[in-house]
Amino acid sequence: MNFDYSGEQQMLLDSVLRYGLDNWSADKRLACLKDLPSNVTKSWAEMADLGWLMLSIPEEEGGLGGTPVDVMALMEGIGRHLIPVPYVTSCVLVPALLSGTGETATEILEGIGLGNIRAAAGFLESEGGFDLNYVGLSAELSDNRWLLSGEKVHVEDGGDADWYVVSARTAGSIMDSDGISLFLISANSPGLKVENFRAVDGHTHSRLRLDNVNATLVGEKDQALMRIESAVDRAITAHVAEAVASMEMANAVTLDYLGTRRQFGVSIGSFQVLQHRAVDMAIAAEEARSMMLHATLNLNADPVTRKRAVSAAKTRVGQTGLYVAKQAVQLHGGVGTCDELIISHHLKRQMMLDTAYGQADYHRTRFANVS
């Protein structure tokens, strides 16, 4: 048993931390947020130069073939400094969906790794909640071409994507596990309407409306669900690492504040009730870190083990993450709610990480029902 990063992994983490501190630290963040799209673009290009975007892409497809632990190390840096780049979507989720599915996919993966292409993936449909098998978007074969019609209600980080990977129904009916296939569509395809939304954490998401959009089938027809679930579990686990690092940062900042803020002639950290709160926050972070390791180290296990591990981590890290962030705001008092301090940004990100791919209720149910 060993929970240490290798020398290389530690170096990766250190360099992401340094990058975050230099570019997205609390004192620079507000200015960055004023022109978010161009600052994200700038960071994206710099991350490409550093080789980070190709981390989890297989070597055969132009990447570094990084492991889940490598990704975890990188995500810790992103979470600690709340770097609002679409990394998990474009560089973890999409590679897991596309790798090994053929030439078109390889080209896109190479582009992602070099920072020339951004891609996102759409699974969720209205009325489907977070169910990945709830797929009604239709795919019809006509003249040897796949034409897609329907709607994806939420595409995580879809805002600036050049390509979308979407699930579509090629057989069976709306909630069947079989009969789901994956397709690639270009963002500027005729018949595709992309509606963008800004989230409170600076990420940009989309809703897609498709009307006979030309698409390329990727992977095996009708049997994509397993691949989708596995890829989403990787995305969730990367998010979990981001959440844990954000919790730890929020705790560190709060602890510092407890020592410096004075009321009633003493530092507020001398109030026992706040000490106990800080202890509970530290326990929450410790629990979350353990869950992060549990999920990450089971990511390549058999599907049942993996799903239970990931859903367990998603549930518990969602809960503890929200707890920590809310208490961090609370212990800061009024300033905790203002933009100027980093604390409120951690809360907003935790709320969004908790939402992405389903909250505790959803994952508790999945945990209980996996077989």
Place this chain on the structure above:
Amino acid sequence: MNLEFTNEELAFQEEVRSFFAEVVPKEWLTRVRAGLRLEPKELIAYQKALAERGWGAPNWPKEFGGTGWGPTQIYIFESEATRAGAPIQFHQGLELIGPIIFTYGSDEQKKRFLPGIINADDWWCQGYSEPGAGSDLASLKTTAAKDGDEYVLNGQKMWTSYAHVASHMFVLARTSNEEKRQQGISLLLVDMKTPGIQVKPIDTMDEKHHTNEVFLDDVRVPVNNLVGEEGRGWGYGKVLLDRERMVSAANAIHIQQVIDGARAAAERLIAGVPLYKTPTFSSKFAQLEIEATALKTMVLRLMADAAAGVDSGPRGSMVKLRWSELYQSAMGLWLEALGPEAAHFRGLENTQAPSDMPYAMQGALYSRVTSIYGGSSEIQRNIIARRALGL
């Protein structure tokens, strides 16, 4: 002991109900349900409509222009307001400074300021907190130095909500340095147009402008605007503490609006079934309603105390605490009901976000403030421990 209304009270209920049916526009509903304040001009219009009907100050005695209502009528009034989707009246004039003025103010002050509060010609903001004086308000540093028939104010106020809208501000400032920090603090009424006042917005996480920093630089206030006696301002806050139970009570009654908001959001279908009918959601929702029932009954007991003119002990603090917790969890449930679309805060390039956005998210974020302001939850617990439990 009973929970029934008399025939007279029932008739009053009808009267209030039909009034609200007329004055509350539908566009307010989602914001009101999310616990967000309406725009100042909307709140002013609402207050003016109430004032016209003679109901501008439900909690004030008749002699000062109030309704003189007893607790049952106030309860009916707030419950009907809640039902109709009406907002809570802006409280800083009505519940905070108004009662202090009619209790401790000069006749001249009563004549000048009370009508403006009721008919919304004036808007009051509260200049108490400072960067270094939050929970520990008595450590405030703003000074008011007497110079002839004026006080000269210097210092910085923080978190002054709606200072950007206000015509007036009531300020706590130090007029002398005494051994006991609570002494030597005076309460002054300041016209916001006075030279030397600078208001700077504070950007908050909910992306809604409600609060400000206020810089006071040689601001000259006529001595006539001192409330009560010099150096006794701290004690006047005690009225507030007592009045604040009414603010808490009104908030707590309005909690049903937040619950209704979450319920409406949960009408979204999941595989053809409304979300609120799914087992996990309905059970969480029931929990919320159960807690809201307890809160509502706590409020009734609080109001009965007020009717009997007895001290509520810690009940006001308890209601405030539980109200803020319930508001926060109800907003959490509302966001959960939005599912993945909770991430669609604002539509870009003319895209339409879900109909309850951005308000649901703003409400969820804003709700965090309610366990911080007006005496944080930690401070409320300290008060209960000390005053009620004798610890």
